[in-house]
Amino acid sequence: xxxxxxxxxxxxxxxxxxxxxxxxxxxxxxxxxxxxxxxxxxxxxxxxxxxxxxxxxxxxxxxxxxxxxxxxxxxxxxxxxxxxxxxxxxxxxxxxxxxxxxxxxxxxxxxxxxxxxxxxxxxxxxxx
Amino acid sequence: xxxxxxxxxxxxxxxxxxxxxxxxxxxxxxxxxxxxxxxxxxxxxxxxxxxxxxxxxxxxxxxxxxxxxxxxxxxxxxxxxxxxxxxxxxxxxxxxxxxxxxxxxxxxxxxxxxxxxxxxxxxxxxxxxxxxxxxxxxxxxxxxxxxxxxxxxxxxxxxxxxxxxxxxxxxxxxxxxxxxxxxxxxxxxxxxxxxxxxxxxxxxxxxxxxxxxxxxxxxxxxxxxxxxxxxxxxxxxxxxxxxxxxxxxxxxxxxxxxxxxxxxxxxxxxxxxxxxxxxxxxxxxxxxxxxxxxxxxxx
Numbered sequence: 001x002x003x004x005x006x007x008x009x010x011x012x013x014x015x016x017x018x019x020x021x022x023x024x025x026x027x028x029x030x031x032x033x034x035x036x037x038x039x040x041x042x043x044x045x046x047x048x049x050x051x052x053x054x055x056x057x058x059x060x061x062x063x064x065x066x067x068x069x070x071x072x073x074x075x076x077x078x079x080x081x082x083x084x085x086x087x088x089x090x091x092x093x094x095x096x097x098x099x100x101x102x103x104x105x106x107x108x109x110x111x112x113x114x115x116x117x118x119x120x121x122x123x124x125x126x127x128x
Numbered sequence: 129x130x131x132x133x134x135x136x137x138x139x140x141x142x143x144x145x146x147x148x149x150x151x152x153x154x155x156x157x158x159x160x161x162x163x164x165x166x167x168x169x170x171x172x173x174x175x176x177x178x179x180x181x182x183x184x185x186x187x188x189x190x191x192x193x194x195x196x197x198x199x200x201x202x203x204x205x206x207x208x209x210x211x212x213x214x215x216x217x218x219x220x221x222x223x224x225x226x227x228x229x230x231x232x233x234x235x236x237x238x239x240x241x242x243x244x245x246x247x248x249x250x251x252x253x254x255x256x257x258x259x260x261x262x263x264x265x266x267x268x269x270x271x272x273x274x275x276x277x278x279x280x281x282x283x284x285x286x287x288x289x290x291x292x293x294x295x296x297x298x299x300x301x302x303x304x305x306x307x308x309x310x311x312x313x314x315x316x317x318x319x320x321x322x323x324x325x326x327x328x329x330x331x332x333x334x335x336x337x338x339x340x341x342x343x344x345x346x347x348x349x350x351x352x353x354x355x356x357x358x359x360x361x362x363x364x365x366x367x368x369x370x371x372x373x374x375x376x377x378x379x380x381x382x383x384x385x386x387x388x389x390x391x392x393x394x395x396x397x398x399x400x401x402x403x404x405x406x407x408x409x410x411x412x413x414x415x416x417x418x419x420x421x422x423x424x425x426x427x
Binding site: 052062 | 253291
């Protein structure tokens with residue numbers, strides 16, 4: 001199952017050229033771009049590992065792309081995403097976050113059904 | 129090949145001709161520098177025309193080394209260079225990141241690589257200007273982290289040539305030693321541009337521009353005094369060309385302010401005019417007869 005998350009999740013995987021354009025867009029708006037990776041792509045897992053510090057004061061996407069490539073090489077079996085943080089007052093949050101790498105063998109999830117009090121049924125997403 | 133390209137139009141349309149003319153107009157003297165920059169600009173225009181006609185060629189390596197005494201305009205020219213390279217499409221963004229040893233070299237093991245990479249990332253798409261680059265290499269301490277910074281720099285200069293242009297700057301003799309002891313780096317720097325010292329006449333023209341920029345003017349007496357001052361100051365140690373000149377003007381402004389306060393009532397002409405006495409009060413004139421103390425820059 002292809003796992004998708006964040007911005008552009010409905011699109012096919014972006015090529016490096018497309019990633020560079022998106023990063024340029026973020027940098028042009030003064031957002032700080034960072035790279036993160038994880039082996040646990042559960043949608044509720046918001047704590048991905050940071051690949052280095054967020055990159056401030058960049059002018060060009062080449063620096064971010066170099067980090068993405070380095071991260072892919074070092075963590076080939078992980079999911080890698082790029083975040084763009086907007087520090088403008090009122091936003092102070094991620095404005096963009098998209099996946100740039102996925103492992104060859106993707107993580108599998110299954111839906112678990114649980115009987116509860118009465119005839120209540122709870123569902124939860126579980127790593128298979 | 130039947131297609132043809134008008135190179136002059138190419139130069140004009142890219143907006144580079146403008147920058148080059150500005151360079152000629154704003155920068156006094158520096159003839160060898162201007163010639164070299166024109167050559168580089170021409171090369172890039174021709175290169176672009178080649179690409180437009182589909183003649184394959186790799187991007188030329190444009191890493192440069194600016195050598196010259198302090199105050200000869202290395203940083204100023206580097207900034208113009210970034211604009212020129214951007215207009216000609218050699219770099220994507222055209223900003224200038226100016227750094228020194230402190231920005232590249234870390235303080236403990238493992239600190240240098242991330243620091244250097246961080247600077248390189250910031251410079252990508254533009255020009256990295258390393259001032260006094262020879263401080264990166266300290267042969268007296270073999271465990272110095274500068275070597276690590278040089279190695280990372282070299283790697284990026286070679287592999288990501290299309291992402292950034294590196295300009296090294298510093299005194300001529302020390303730069304030569306630096307490149308001799310780091311041959312790998314020296315061989316990657318294609319252009320050596322030497323900035324000559326300004327003559328007194330050139331410095332006077334520069335002084336005129338600086339004074340105008342400050343909204344002031346020089347009286348005829350002041351002009352003569354300044355010329356005298358420059359002749360004397362130039363022969364003394366620690367002369368930093370245009371920078372010394374700017375300092376001299378700043379001090380003349382101080383003296384003028386004091387003089388005006390002592391006068392009491394002033395008119396607008398007096399407020400904007402620097403007089404000869406503002407310059408003649410300088411210690412340089414006193415030092416013309418007695419030797420100035422060497423550890424202290426004469427004012």
